[in-house]
Amino acid sequence: MSSPYAKLPGWVEYGLIPLINLAVAFLVAGLVVLLVGENPLEAAYHLLNGAFGRGEYLGFTLYYATTFIFTGLAVAVAFHAGLFNIGGEGQAYVGGIGVALACLWLDQTMPWFVVFPLAILGSAFFGAAWAFLPGWLQAKRGSHIVITTIMFNFIASSLMVYLLTRVLKPLGSMAPQTRTFAEGGQLPKLDWLLAIFGLDIGTAPFNVSFLLALVAAFCVWLLIWRTKLGYEMRTMGHSPSAARYAGMSESRITVITMMISGALAGMMALNPIMGEQARMQLDFVQGAGFVGIAVALMGRSHPAGIIPAAVLFGMLYQGGAEISFEMPSISRDMIVIIQGLVILFAGALENMFRPAITRLFAMQGRRAAVVAQTKGA
Amino acid sequence: MDDIAIELRGIDKSFGPVHANKNINLKVRKGTIHGIIGENGAGKSTLMSILYGFYQADSGEILVDGKAVAIRDPNAAIAAGIGMVHQHFMLVENFTVLENIMLGAEDSQILNKGIAKARVELKRLEREYALEVDPDAVIEELPVGLQQRVEILKALYRRADILILDEPTGVLTPAEADHLFRVLEQLKSQGKTVILITHKLREIMAITDEVSVMRRGEMVATRTTAETSVEELAELMVGRRVLLRVEKGEAKPGDVKLAVEELTVKDGRGVTMVDNVSFNLRAGEIVGIAGVAGNGQSELLEAISGIRRAVSGSVLLNGKPIEVTGHADPSELRDRGLAHVPEDRHHVGLVLKFEECENAILGYHHDKRYLNGVFLNIDAIRKDAEQRIAEYDIRPPNPRLKTANFSGGNQQKIVLAREMERGPDVLIIGQPTRGVDVGAIEFIHKRIIEMRDQGMAVLLVSVELDEIRALSDRILVMFAGRVVGERNPDATEGELGLLMAGVEGRKEAAE
Numbered sequence: 036m037s038s039p040y041a042k043l044p045g046w047v048e049y050g051l052i053p054l055i056n057l058a059v060a061f062l063v064a065g066l067v068v069l070l071v072g073e074n075p076l077e078a079a080y081h082l083l084n085g086a087f088g089r090g091e092y093l094g095f096t097l098y099y100a101t102t103f104i105f106t107g108l109a110v111a112v113a114f115h116a117g118l119f120n121i122g123g124e125g126q127a128y129v130g131g132i133g134v135a136l137a138c139l140w141l142d143q144t145m146p147w148f149v150v151f152p153l154a155i156l157g158s159a160f161f162g163a164a165w166a167f168l169p170g171w172l173q174a175k176r177g178s179h180i181v182i183t184t185i186m187f188n189f190i191a192s193s194l195m196v197y198l199l200t201r202v203l204k205p206l207g208s209m210a211p212q213t214r215t216f217a218e219g220g221q222l223p224k225l226d227w228l229l230a231i232f233g234l235d236i237g238t239a240p241f242n243v244s245f246l247l248a249l250v251a252a253f254c255v256w257l258l259i260w261r262t263k264l265g266y267e268m269r270t271m272g273h274s275p276s277a278a279r280y281a282g283m284s285e286s287r288i289t290v291i292t293m294m295i296s297g298a299l300a301g302m303m304a305l306n307p308i309m310g311e312q313a314r315m316q317l318d319f320v321q322g323a324g325f326v327g328i329a330v331a332l333m334g335r336s337h338p339a340g341i342i343p344a345a346v347l348f349g350m351l352y353q354g355g356a357e358i359s360f361e362m363p364s365i366s367r368d369m370i371v372i373i374q375g376l377v378i379l380f381a382g383a384l385e386n387m388f389r390p391a392i393t394r395l396f397a398m399q400g401r402r403a404a405v406v407a408q409t410k411g412a
Numbered sequence: 413m414d415d416i417a418i419e420l421r422g423i424d425k426s427f428g429p430v431h432a433n434k435n436i437n438l439k440v441r442k443g444t445i446h447g448i449i450g451e452n453g454a455g456k457s458t459l460m461s462i463l464y465g466f467y468q469a470d471s472g473e474i475l476v477d478g479k480a481v482a483i484r485d486p487n488a489a490i491a492a493g494i495g496m497v498h499q500h501f502m503l504v505e506n507f508t509v510l511e512n513i514m515l516g517a518e519d520s521q522i523l524n525k526g527i528a529k530a531r532v533e534l535k536r537l538e539r540e541y542a543l544e545v546d547p548d549a550v551i552e553e554l555p556v557g558l559q560q561r562v563e564i565l566k567a568l569y570r571r572a573d574i575l576i577l578d579e580p581t582g583v584l585t586p587a588e589a590d591h592l593f594r595v596l597e598q599l600k601s602q603g604k605t606v607i608l609i610t611h612k613l614r615e616i617m618a619i620t621d622e623v624s625v626m627r628r629g630e631m632v633a634t635r636t637t638a639e640t641s642v643e644e645l646a647e648l649m650v651g652r653r654v655l656l657r658v659e660k661g662e663a664k665p666g667d668v669k670l671a672v673e674e675l676t677v678k679d680g681r682g683v684t685m686v687d688n689v690s691f692n693l694r695a696g697e698i699v700g701i702a703g704v705a706g707n708g709q710s711e712l713l714e715a716i717s718g719i720r721r722a723v724s725g726s727v728l729l730n731g732k733p734i735e736v737t738g739h740a741d742p743s744e745l746r747d748r749g750l751a752h753v754p755e756d757r758h759h760v761g762l763v764l765k766f767e768e769c770e771n772a773i774l775g776y777h778h779d780k781r782y783l784n785g786v787f788l789n790i791d792a793i794r795k796d797a798e799q800r801i802a803e804y805d806i807r808p809p810n811p812r813l814k815t816a817n818f819s820g821g822n823q824q825k826i827v828l829a830r831e832m833e834r835g836p837d838v839l840i841i842g843q844p845t846r847g848v849d850v851g852a853i854e855f856i857h858k859r860i861i862e863m864r865d866q867g868m869a870v871l872l873v874s875v876e877l878d879e880i881r882a883l884s885d886r887i888l889v890m891f892a893g894r895v896v897g898e899r900n901p902d903a904t905e906g907e908l909g910l911l912m913a914g915v916e917g918r919k920e921a922a923e
Contacts, residue, residue, distance in 0.1 A: 262786050266770065266777055273763045279719055280752070280760045281775035282743030397426060 043396060049340070053333070053381060055388050057347075060380040064373040071364055078358050078365065085357020086350035090229050092357070094239025098306070100342075100349030101241075104248040105303035106327025107345050108255050111336035113296040115259050116288060117272035122169060122184025123300040124324025125191030129165040130301020132195075133157025134308045135203060135213050135315040142220030147309075150219045154305055155247070162301015163294040165191060170293025174286030180293070188324070199317050212316040222310045242310035244302075251299060252338035258295070268292055300324060329374070332382040348374070415442040416478065417574055417605040418463070418494075423472035425458055432458040434629045436472070440574075440622075445596055445606040447616040447637070450626030451649055451821075451849030456609050459626070460576050464496045465489040476574070495567025499579040501559055503551050509562050510534065510547040513569050530569070537568050541598050556704075557588035564595065574605045581615060585704045586877065586909035593619045611850075613642045614878075625649055650851045658857045661865070663885040666695035668728075669869035670716070670750075670838050675725035675736065677711045685711040687893035688725070693838065698860065698870040700884030700901075702877055704912055708893035709873045710755055713842050716871075717752040718742040730837060746775055751831035755842030755873065761827045762815050769797035769811035772830055800829040805855070821852030828856060832863055839863060842873045857883060877908060 043052075065075035086096045106123045113120035120126075137154040169183035199211040208214075222242040229236050259265040271278040271288050278285060307319045326348055333347070334340030355370025380387070416439050423436040432455045440446045450456050461467045463474065465483040473480050476492045483489050489496070503512050510530055519526045531547060538544050545554075545561050554562070560580060567575055577596075581589040596606050596619060608620060616623050617637060624634040625648040633648050670693040677686035686708045693699050701709050714720035716727055718740030727734045729750055734740050742752070754760040762771045773782050773793055782793050797811035804825045806818070815823060824844065831839065844860065845853045860883060864870055874880050880887055880901075887899045889911040897911045 257787075261788055261790070263777055263783060263788060264786065266788060269766070270763055270774065273765050274759055276756075276760045277763050277774065280717075280742060280754055281777070282718070282741055282746065 043393060047392065047396065049335075052385075052389060052392065055392075056380040056385065057377065059388075060373070060376040063380075064376050067372055068365065068369070071369075073362055073364055078362060081358045081361045082350070082354035084354075085361075086354035089237070090234030091237030091239045092353060093234060094224075094229060094236040094241035096346065096349040096353040097245060098239060098241045098311070098349070099352040100345040101245040101248045101306045101310075102303050102323045103326055103330045103345035103348050104252060104342060105306070106300055106323050107330030107334060107341040108248075108251055108327075108338065109296045109300035109303075109324075110327045110331035111334070111338075111341060112255060112259070112268075112299060113292055114331060114336045115265070115272045116268040116292040117275065118170075118173070118289065118292060118296070119181050120166065120184055120293065120296045120300075121181055121328065122166060122187050122297070122324070123303075123327045124320055124322065125184070125188035126162040126165045126297040126300035127303040127320045127324050128188075128191045128195050130158040130162035130297075131304035131308055131315050131319060132198070133159070133161040133301065134304045138216045138220030138309065139203075139213060142216040142218070145219045147219055147222060151222065151243075151305075151309070154309060155302060158301040158304045159298035160301075162304075163298040166293040166297025166300070167290065170290040170297075173293075174289040180289075196317065199315070203315065210316075213314045216309070216313045220309060221313045222305070240311035242306070244306045244310050247302070247305065249342070251302065252342055255299070256338045264288075264291065300327070326374075329378045329382060332378070347377075351377070416440065417442040417476070418607075419475040419478075420459075420463070421473050421475065423459065423462060423469045423474070425462060425467060425469050431629050433462070433469070436631045438624055438631060438634070440605060440607060442605055443600060443603050444621040445600055445608060445619055447608045447610065447620035447623040448626060449610060449613065449616050449623060449645060449649060451611065451851070454626040454649070455629040456626050457578065460496070460578060460607070460609060463489070464494060464576065490570045490572070493571060493573040494576065495570060495572025495574070496576045497560065497563040497567060497578065497580060499582060501563055503559060503562060505552040506550060508548050508550055509545055509554075509565075512551060512562055513547075513566050517570060533569060534565065537565055541568065541595065541602065543568075543595060555588075556583045556706075557585075557591065560584070560592065561595070564599075572604075574607065575599065576607045576609070578609045579611070580608070581610070581612065582875075583705060585913050586905060587913055589615075613645055616645065617642060627651055646850060650849070652851075658854075658861060658882045660861045660883075663697045663864065665697040665885070666867065668692045669695050669730060670871065671728040672716065673726045673728075675712070675715060675727065676723045677708070677715045677720060678723050679711065685893050686715065686722070689890075689893075689895050690725075691888060691895065693869045693871055695837070695869050696864055696867045697885045698864050698872055698883050700880035700887045701871070701873045701890055702880045702887055702908055702912060703873075703875070703890035705875045707890045707912075709890055710842065711893075712890070713752070713755065713840055713871075713873055717750065717754075717840055718745050743775060743778055746836075749837035751834065751836035751839045753827050753831050753839070753841040753844065755846070757823055757827050762823060764814070764816040766815055767812050768801070768806075768815055768818070768826060769794050771815050771826055772797040772800060772811070774830065776830065776834070800826075800833060803833075804829040804859075819849065820847035821849045821856075824848050824856065825852065828859065832859065835866075836868065838869045838871070840871045840873075843876075844872065844874065845876065845879060846874075877905060877912075881905070881908075 068075040068078045085092055087093050106127060109123045110120055134154045134157055137150055137157045141150045141153065165187060169180050169187055172178040172183050173180045203213045204211060205214045222244060224236060225241050225243060225245060226236040259269065267278065267283045267288050270281060270283060271285060275285065303323060308315050330341055330344045330348055334344035351370060351374055355367065355373065358365055359367045359369065418440045420436055420438040423433050425433040436459060448456050458467065462469045463483065465485045465488050474483055481492050483492060504515065510527065513534060514526060514530045534547055543561055543565055545558055551559060551562065564575065580592060584592060599606060610616060620637045622634060623637050623640065623645065625632050625645060627649060673690050675686055675689045676684065679685050689712060691699065703709050711720060715722040715736050718734065719742060722736040724737060727736050729748055734745060758764060763774065782789050794811050801809045801811060806822050806825045815826065818826065841860065844856050848856065860870060872880065872883055884901050887901060887903065887908065888895050889897045889899065889908060891912060891914040896914065899908060
């Protein structure tokens with residue numbers, strides 16, 4: 036039997052519907068602002084201005100977006116194989132160890148372009164290792180990946196507290212963090228990129244890991260749609276029984292997919308550690324692993340959707356900070372509410388407006404057909 | 413003039429660009445059995461879903477007993493006296509018969525009174541229509557034929573005067589189907605109106621008073637059954653003349669290609685599904701396995717093709733063992749010349765969300781031809797897919813179309829093309845024509861026989877007894893996991909039917 040949802044044109048499916056969902060999310064957020072007793076239009080102005088108004092603001096927006104591209108890709112890769120990796124948070128956190136080790140080892144003797152590749156490998160390795168165990172437990176023992184990855188987030192958190200207070204902290208320091216890296220452990224900013232558009236980056240930490248994120252997005256596209264492994268992953272994601280029939284090894288694909296996903300999440304650590312703070316601090320991930328789930332959901336697990344979705348969430352982070360700065364009665368938590376609403380409408384209630392829109396288009400299509408017929412006659 | 417129970421006027425329904433029902437007009441006379449026949453995708457199910465309130469027609473009206481009614485949901489349909497027996501039963505498996513019948517018609521929050529009333533009413537219905545069933549039996553313990561009876565009782569309990577049955581015999585043995593037909597006759601004699609949706613011409617001829625034929629969303633003809641023939645109906649359905657019998661010559665069996673020895677398979681709960689089965693399959697012959705669905709045929713196919721692990725026994729492919737009790741690797745078996753067309757093409761044989769060309773390599777994606785190192789060779793994949801599409805007349809001829817958008821027949825052709833075209837030694841086919849339209853059935857049957865004539869060994873499992881008899885050179889009948897008999901294809905349907913029901917088999921085994 037035909038599906039009740041007819042196929043819509045591409046621009047409606049991937050453009051109009053997400054936009055409508057987003058608009059409704061902001062509308063409801065506006066109501067909340069009104070409830071607090073503030074002017075929603077003013078808040079909207081501060082949000083947009085705070086995210087894009089100046090080169091520096093834009094720099095911050097893209098800095099956050101970089102982080103979310105990595106974690107979004109991590110969730111998306113797993114999702115294509117039917118795995119729901121909630122552990123991006125922990126994998127990114129542990130991935131930081133790889134970055135920190137590379138920097139602590141070579142930052143005083145080597146330039147950044149030597150340290151960077153090693154840090155990439157290190158972050159990917161540690162992130163993958165942290166995802167390996169849940170993947171292996173799922174493949175061999177049937178422990179559900181959603182449960183194990185959540186638990187691994189907590190383990191990662193404890194592990195990092197231990198490392199940052201006992202092992203990686205310089206002697207005599209009071210702060211739970213590594214020492215500050217020398218120049219070799221700091222990534223150059225992309226000031227020239229914004230300068231092309233006549234924008235001044237100011238103090239924004241927008242750095243070369245953004246370019247790495249774009250490369251990673253392209254590689255994920257290649258992996259999923261152009262390699263044999265990606266083909267096997269998608270087969271398993273859509274239909275595990277078809278994968279079994281085709282002779283694909285479920286446990287092998289599960290473990291490999293989780294490791295790739297973990298590696299991508301781990302690479303997120305490059306951005307804050309080498310790109311901004313020049314040291315590894317406690318809790319540097321700041322929920323980016325969870326935002327990645329929303330980004331992947333909004334971007335429909337496609338790199339071309341994940342990049343704009345990541346920029347959107349970057350905008351919410353940066354512009355939201357600006358709102359709470361300019362309008363003191365709106366706390367930073369307000370931004371969490373807006374994010375929640377975006378996730379709710381763009382993710383969970385994705386199909387809410389679809390039937391109405393489909394009907395609208397069906398009606399229009401029929402009218403066009405009738406017109407064509409009468410013209411023909 | 414006879415009374416009209418249901419009249420449809422100008423029913424029109426589109427799903428986006430798909431025009432599922434085009435200006436349908438239909439009159440069903442009261443107290444008759446009215447057949448609706450058509451290929452898959454002809455729009456029968458959509459039309460009945462509109463009648464039962466699952467969908468709303470875009471335009472047109474429905475008249476029940478001459479009065480226009482608006483059927484917005486199934487409740488409105490029930491209120492109008494329309495009942496439906498779905499192809500897949502809508503029963504709560506761990507409820508009793510009585511509880512299922514009451515479900516949604518409990519009358520009050522406290523069940524005691526309702527139960528007592530339902531019990532009395534059920535007794536009356538059973539007497540009136542000769543539909544005996546134990547009201548306290550749990551559904552999952554009843555055979556399929558009785559479960560269907562519960563569905564019918566459910567509709568009658570809701571005072572349905574018009575009963576719609578959607579493909580009711582798909583899951584029944586020939587004997588159970590005969591019994592169903594007697595029940596329908598009984599309903600008719602009590603003044604009920606029955607609408608029977610099916611794609612089986614034989615059933616239409618056997619039981620209906622009138623028959624309407626649908627083709628591509630249109631109602632193309634209505635005939636009085638006594639004045640039409642199978643040939644005419646088939647032609648109306650397909651829109652051209654169809655060969656209903658398959659032409660085939662004598663089989664010339666060669667070497668044993670597949671030897672199954674004392675194979676036993678259990679399911680996840682430890683229930684024995686295949687019980688000590690042995691047989692040989694030779695090159696150039698088609699062996700058919702007949703049986704009612706759920707008697708171990710599926711598990712047998714899965715064990716041989718390496719998807720399901722067997723408990724004991726052995727299988728030899730070209731004289732070399734398959735690790736059926738260990739980790740048999742389906743892709744290794746493909747390399748060794750075993751191709752498998754699975755019974756469930758929607759979940760196993762195909763990935764419906766894939767493009768056609770992606771499905772055309774499923775299981776053969778290790779083939780060097782389709783790879784450049786770790787990358788897929790997209791050009792080669794699409795080129796091969798286009799060639800298959802041309803050879804097998806797969807429509808629409810677009811290798812980049814989502815597989816879900818192909819009709820059942822064309823989806824099956826995609827699987828068959830993939831599995832047949834590499835010239836395997838052994839071809840295992842489950843339900844080759846389930847959900848496939850008449851035109852494609854003809855093509856698929858011809859192709860299977862061609863493969864046999866080229867020396868392939870074919871193992872065929874089907875719940876369509878007609879198909880088994882038409883294609884097989886030898887027939888094995890399975891019942892409760894065991895092979896209960898072997899017959900020639902010219903065995904009568906009655907004889908095979910008894911074996912399928914386990915009646916003859918038990919006797920044979922006892923002797």
